[in-house]
Amino acid sequence: MRRAIIASVTAAILTISGLTFGPALRASALGETSVTLNCNDGTSLTLSVDANELAQLTAAVQGMIDYPAGLSCVLIQNPLPPTLFFSHQALAATSNEFVVDGGRWLLGCSFVIAQTSGMPGWLLARASKGPGLASRISAPLRLTECTSDVSGFCVFVNIGVNVHVAGNGTLEGTLNETIPEQTCPDGNGGTVAVGPFHFTSKPTPPNTNLVGCLTVNTTTHQAAVITYVTQISGLETEPGSGIVQGFLVGVGSEVDASFRDSQQSPSQQTEVRDMLNAPPVADIDSHCRTGVIGNQLADQQFGNINVRP
Secondary structure (H helix, E strand, O other): OHHHHHHHHHHHHHHHHOOOOOOOOOOOOOOOEEEEEEEOOOOEEEEEEOHHHHHHHHHHHHHHHHOOOOOOEEEEEOOOOHHHHOOOOOOOOOOOOEEEEEEEEEEEHHHHHOOOOOOHHHHOOOOOOOOOOHHHOOOOOOOEEOOOOOOOEEEEEEEEEEEEEOOOOOEEEEEEEEEOOEEEEOOOOOEEEEOOEEEEEEOOOOOOOOOOEEEEEOOOOEEEEEEEEEEEEOOEOOOOOOOEOOOOEOOOOEEEEEEEOOOOOOHHHOOOOOEEEOOOOOOOOOEHHHOEOOOOOEEEEEEEEEEEO
8 A cells, every 4th residue: 555655646746747757657666766867958867766756856857947047857757677566676776976956046136236336237137138048038027025135135046957977977967047037126216137147057068178076965965066157148247258247157167056955845845945055156165076065055945956865
């Protein structure tokens, strides 16, 4: 009976998420399901998950859809070998490290406005959209109230992450962020447009000698990553600077980020939240190459963070 319940719950999760699977979800005798994560960055990751892990991964994939940052993934169910389907043998879980995240977090308006020496640059943002993804992403202009910033207002930052160690030991994937078009107070009773801004980054960009980093703490379910920017779009800090406003990065810039997986889905409904540090906020406590993962300060407001193993 317990196995039947696990399989039924898992099947319901996949149906609700809008993801496409075979006619019947098959779980092993121990409630594990084999799935493959295929992403539009050309990478693929196959792993076995229990019902809770599947719910978390599904929430991250759905977060990429709901809060687009240029990365999208799909989950595909893998058929179980007959020896597993008719026995109590457990699926072999991947030992490869990975972090998968889809959703959004809040960035204080005071931080955003402080990046510029004057308002005209921000006011031009709506009329001077650069080519690429961010220029095609828009949201109704609005003020988002928050208690975490001295201004009382924040902007949402969409994030999409799929960084993992492939079967051949290669570090691959993507870390993207987008600030959709929003507004912040201008300090004079009015508002000023912010965004859209976007960057795409890779741990091992093609045609370069750059090599990123991924380190995972399996005890605390934290991860730190280093990637490198491969594309930006949005208004630059200065014409021709190659540095996009909002994130203050350009092609080739190093991106340091870290994540904490609460092991809950969705974490927003619990007291223990998924958390992260990501551009434009500096991740000063983490040092990926030395295996040090510091404290994450920003709550993930929507979506889900997955850190494994």
